[in-house]
Amino acid sequence: MAGGKWIVLSPEGFSTRWHPPREKERFCAQGRMLFLSLYEASTRKPTRKMLYERCHEMIDLVMAKLS
Numbered sequence: 001m002a003g004g005k006w007i008v009l010s011p012e013g014f015s016t017r018w019h020p021p022r023e024k025e026r027f028c029a030q031g032r033m034l035f036l037s038l039y040e041a042s043t044r045k046p047t048r049k050m051l052y053e054r055c056h057e058m059i060d061l062v063m064a065k066l067s
Contacts, residue, residue: 006033009058011051013041 006027014037020028027033038054039046046054 004032007062008033008035009055010035010037011039011046011055013037013039015041 014035018041019025020033020035024033028035036058038051038058
């Protein structure tokens with residue numbers, strides 16, 4: 001509503017037929033929301049520690065691009 005932009009980090013990988021949740025499609029179409037996956041789509045679920053480390057790596061990458 002305020003015209004902001006979001007980056008959503010997802011622990012699940014995206015399959016070839018993945019699409020954003022219906023209520024968020026318009027934000028993606030407007031270029032206001034970006035979904036990033038922390039891992040490739042696979043049957044293996046990452047551990048909590050792996051998710052934590054990877055999430056912080058992704059945040060560092062995003063912050064480096066913003067500065």
